[in-house]
Amino acid sequence: MLKKLFQSFRSPLRKPQQHVRTTPEVLSSSQHSLQRNQFSRYAVNIVERLQTAGYQAYLVGGCVRDMMLGITPKDFDVATSATPEQIRAEFRNARIIGRRFKLVHIHFGREIIEVATFRANHPIDDEDEDSNQSSRNESGRILRDNVYGTLEDDAQRRDFTINALYYDPVTERVLDYANGVHDIRNRLIRLIGDPQQRYKEDPVRMLRAVRFAAKLDFGIEKHSATPIRPLAPMLRDIPSARLFEEVLKLFLSGYAEATFEMLVDLELFEPLFPASSKALEYNPTYTHTLISEALANTDLRIKQNKPVTPAFLFAALLWPALPARVLRLQERGMPPIPAMQEAAHELITEQCQRIAIPKRFTLPIREIWDMQERLPRRSGKRADLLLENPRFRAGYDFLLLRESAGEETDGLGEWWTEYQDANDSGRRDMIRDLGSKPDATGQGPRKRRRSSSGKRKRAGVDGSE
Structure with a gap:
């Protein structure tokens, strides 16, 4: 499997193709295999209620991608034109979470449906109007991400083409803004936009590329893989708490062995585990x-x-x-x-x-x-x-x-x-x-000695005597 994962990004480089369109390719129900009853009925209900209230709303991302691959999704996410406050006004069981990236969690017993407002990309010199602080740091990493936009904006700012698929369970149409269906069929992980810029915006995308490639048994498209090695040190600037969560996703998703091989090959293991990386040498x-x-x-x-x-x-x-x-x-x-x-x-x-x-x-x-x-x-x-x-x-x-x-x-x-x-x-x-064999140090059994008080010395709880 690893040979397949790597072969896609070791061929000669060509100029990257742009895969984002302002108008999507629309696939009708006869052009794809998705059916609304495959998705969480709660997620479908949320989409229907938001559309009835006058907002745009779609099932999006991983759940659409996985369904196309015949994989049962773990989560069902919704993207909408409604703001977090407007979503909460529509659902009494909704709760706004997050600061860097505001989301709404709508609770149905133990099931939680995550609803996000359409986002737009940050301009390079963008500043937060409220705090007069840049939304990016000097290396280009996004610090805040609550700039809302249109559906087209939202598709453009998503990380990978296979995650920029929007499914409308009402009309049963799929909106494909970045040739994601093409890449699913060709089993490729491809970044939307300029890979180097997108990795600089959020270096964790390099880990996500590896995680999706290992999970889906996809190759990483060569232009998306090329910047990873030189940019891998940027992971050292990511908050350690966030990296803990990302490492759990990498190694506790059922594809840890393949993930490890790719991390080492792409030089991403060293910034995560520097001491173990030295031991590998x-x-x-x-x-x-x-x-x-x-x-x-x-x-x-x-x-x-x-x-x-x-x-x-x-x-x-x-x-x-x-x-x-x-x-x-x-x-x-x-x-x-x-x-x-x-x-x-x-x-x-x-x-x-x-x-x-x-x-x-x-x-x-x-x-x-x-x-x-x-x-x-x-x-x-x-x-x-x-x-x-x-x-x-x-x-x-x-x-x-x-x-x-x-x-x-x-x-x-x-x-x-x-x-x-x-x-x-x-x-x-x-x-x-x-008692008749050498101990772990290679010596024979020791004779017990009596202390000056006449009592036998006992080993301490730490093993010392």
Whole structure:
């Protein structure tokens, strides 16, 4: 699949074609496969009510695109000439959200239909009349986006041609302003307008291009792909909280493995995960294998409707950068577990400067990593205590991931697999057998020493003695 994704943007360049028209190509019901009963009845009802009230209104974007591809949409969005305040006046169950980009959410029980007012592009020298501040920064990135416009304006400012399709469930017509139907048929991701300018307006569009290409199994059209590598560093200027949400979309949509390959190829992985990108350079085989294995497992769990946790995902994405840091601290004389904890804190702090991973995820990430130092320590009652640890399962799964990536652990994963399945007697035998074998440091079993008080010293909760 990856060969197909990349082949479309490695051929010789030609002058880009402009794909935006002021008048759309209109497809009647006999020229497309869409039917109004395929769409959310609530979304269709919103369109009908807004049209009855005298406004223009259409189903738009991803839901139209996905229906044309035979994919069940996750969301149904509506675009309209009505302002957010006018929409709210029509629907008692409507709520205006957002500041940079005002939207209306209309609630129908658990289903939420998002309704947006037609937008227009910002002029390059545009200023916000209320605040006398530019709506763009010096690099061209859009800071505010509440300039309303016509349907034609709205089509022009959308990011990709395949997202500039408008479906009217009343007349059952499709309005195509940017040859989006053509690109759907040819399985191409193509930016509307000048790609370099559009990426500068919002660098996250580079990530969206990758996400759609991986999800839809499309290629990125060559003119839309060419500016990505030189402009990739612009992602460093995107707020870290926004990048966290975008990374979740990239890796939790069921196409994470293909997404990772494209991010690396287009040099977008480095501005998102700088430490892991370095690990790809100095330890490429292990790093690539571990991350790919983790993402393939994530994709499989999503396809099987099993739960996935961002904590495990980020733990895998960052892990390849961790062992070298732990080793450096150990070489300075720090014990293994404190070295792991210190290196983990340092790595996560650095990563959060790029992607604002919430504390509810950074804590379990550190616990998963910490478990990797504790799992080899199985003597006495430690094994049973580890089994009772709420992070044991995640730590154990992570250990198996490390082994599948080629890391040597002297059969530790197999031992823990057998230990979980063994009865009490079998577990005691396994612990006794450990007494005759070298420990994780390669040394034989230590003799217990008595403290000066005559009492035996116990290992602390952090593993130090």
